[in-house]
Amino acid sequence: xxxxxxxxxxxxxxxxxxxxxxxxxxxxxxxxxxxxxxxxxxxxxxxxxxxxxxxxxxxxxxxxxxxxxxxxxxxxxxxxxxxxxxxxxxxxxxxxxxxxxxxxxxxxxxxxxxxxxxxxxxxxxxxxxxxxxxxxxxxxxxxxxxxxxxxxxxxxxxxxxxxxxxxxxxxxxxxxxxxxxxxxxxxxx
Amino acid sequence: xxxxxxxxxxxxxxxxxxxxxxxxxxxxxxxxxxxxxxxxxxxxxxxxxxxxxxxxxxxxxxxxxxxxxxxxxxxxxxxxxxxxxxxxxxxxxxxxxxxxxxxxxxxxxxxxxxxxxxxxxxxxxxxxxxxxxxxxxxxxxxxxxxxxxxxxxxxxxxxxxxxxxxxxxxxxxxxxxxxxxxxxxxxxxx
Numbered sequence: 027x028x029x030x031x032x033x034x035x036x037x038x039x040x041x042x043x044x045x046x047x048x049x050x051x052x053x054x055x056x057x058x059x060x061x062x063x064x065x066x067x068x069x070x071x072x073x074x075x076x077x078x079x080x081x082x083x084x085x086x087x088x089x090x091x092x093x094x095x096x097x098x099x100x101x102x103x104x105x106x107x108x109x110x111x112x113x114x115x116x117x118x119x120x121x122x123x124x125x126x127x128x129x130x131x132x133x134x135x136x137x138x139x140x141x142x143x144x145x146x147x148x149x150x151x152x153x154x155x156x157x158x159x160x161x162x163x164x165x166x167x168x169x170x171x172x173x174x175x176x177x178x179x180x181x182x183x184x185x186x187x188x189x190x191x192x193x194x195x196x197x198x199x200x201x202x203x204x205x206x207x208x209x210x211x212x213x214x215x
Numbered sequence: 216x217x218x219x220x221x222x223x224x225x226x227x228x229x230x231x232x233x234x235x236x237x238x239x240x241x242x243x244x245x246x247x248x249x250x251x252x253x254x255x256x257x258x259x260x261x262x263x264x265x266x267x268x269x270x271x272x273x274x275x276x277x278x279x280x281x282x283x284x285x286x287x288x289x290x291x292x293x294x295x296x297x298x299x300x301x302x303x304x305x306x307x308x309x310x311x312x313x314x315x316x317x318x319x320x321x322x323x324x325x326x327x328x329x330x331x332x333x334x335x336x337x338x339x340x341x342x343x344x345x346x347x348x349x350x351x352x353x354x355x356x357x358x359x360x361x362x363x364x365x366x367x368x369x370x371x372x373x374x375x376x377x378x379x380x381x382x383x384x385x386x387x388x389x390x391x392x393x394x395x396x397x398x399x400x401x402x403x404x405x
Contacts, residue, residue, distance in 0.1 A: 045270050046391045052349040054272075056383070057390045072339070076326075079338040080318060082345070085230050086311020087239075087272040094312050095319040106316055110308065117271025118304050121279035122297060124265060136402060141268050143401015144394055145358040146372040150379035151390050153350035156343055163339035172337065176344030181351045194341035195334050202333025 031068070031100050033108045039066065040093050040112025047089065048141075048148055054089045056151040068100055071162035083191040089113050217289050221299055224251065225278050225306035230314075232274065239274050247277075253285035278303040371404055 039061050047054040055078065063074050081091035090110050097109030165173060172194070179185040224246050232239040240263060247253050254262070266276035282303030286296040325331050359376070360368035375397050382388040388396075 042391070044272075046394055047270050047272070048268070048394070052346060055346065060390050072335075073326075075339045075342055076322075076335045079335070079342050080322065081315070082342070084311065084315050084318060085232055086315060087229075087232070087274045087308070089272050090275075090308060091311060091315045094315040095322070098316055098319045099323060103316060106312070106319070110312060113272070114275055114304060114308065117269070117275045118279050118301065120269050120271070121265070121276050122283060122300050124269065125280050125283040125296075125300065126293070137268065139402045139405040140398040141401065142360075142368065142372075142405055143375055143397045143399070146376040147379035147393055147397035149350055149353045149358055150376045151383060151393060152346065152353065154380050154384045156347050156350070157384070159343045159346065160340075163343050164336075165340050165343065169337075169340050172340040173344030173347065176341045177348040177351070180345060180348035187345050187348075190341055190345060191338060194338045198334035198337030199330065201337060202330040205333065206329050 031066075033101065033105070036097055036101060036105055036108050037112040040097075040109045041116050043093075044089070044113040045116040048144060052088075052152050053148050054092075056155050058089070058092060059155060062096060068096060071159070075159060075162055079191055079194075082187055083195070217286055217291075218299060218302060220251065221282055221285065221303045222306045225282075225303045226310055228274070228278075229307040230310040232311075240277075243274070243277050243281075247281050247285075251285075253281055253288070258284070274307055275304050278307045368405070375400060 043054060043057050043061060046057055059074060062068050063071060069077070077092060077095050081088055081095065084091050090113055093109040093113045094106040097105035097107070099105075101108070160173070163173075176190045176194070179190060180187055228239065228242055228246060231242060244256075244259055248256055248259050262277055262280045263273075265280070266273040269276060279300045282300035283296045286299035287293070291299075322331075356364070359372040362369050379393050379397060382393055383390060
């Protein structure tokens, strides 16, 4: 599958994601998952979650970070550039047109109506994949506290997601060091 | 020289932006409005509103718009302003791109190692919590209206939310189709 991917395909898929992502950030997640994981199968669900975590913890634009990695995985550095441009080009063109003909767009009643319908749907699109992601993340009774605490800290206490990711990373690293030491002593498991 | 300044300022915004989108806005506001006076505060608010109603990452939207407007305000012709818009947009991208590419190469090489896998074993459940939090935080007055403001708009919003949730979750309707359907619904209902 990876061998057959062309630059054009890479660009098209990511520009589709860029074109239909409204409001940026997490609104892009369900779209990208559908295109890249479900349809194209360039990544599996675990890889997608992993790169989501890394993209979130790395400076820069979330969607672009995802695109850079996925493009790089499929076609190397040039693939990364093509995928990133795929996300960026539709926005650049649209904003340029708006900047040039601003007054026709600002306060347009039909556009406002359309977006009043779209906004709640975007929230639903972000909420819906949480359940399937819970399965990919192997959430069970023992680690259920992790997503709950993470969600509470962010939504109720305003903690930045960056700190959550970093804390989870450090926690996982320590856990890994302890258990790998354990594995060396008891190589049966 | 406006072009060099655009390049430096937006490169800086790109690399110092953690957490994307909204976290970036205060940084952009500080550089573009307070320090460089490329835009007024009202113009900046306009861009944020436009960014929310146009596709693509907000950071890129802001960069494109600021690049165009600042060059026009300096008295350059339209073609130079287009150049400025593209330059500002690419400036915001290139440093994080190099950084992400480095991380990506490391990941592809070491993804299966025990320690990297242990890190992700804890990060994955956390990310699910993160996304749930994002969805919760977006259930706001701006996106759903409110009962006090307009009961009609609030009920329509909740219904559209349920429709989109059930549609994608149970009937696997494509997210893009869903956005288009709800856009049409908004156009017809309001």
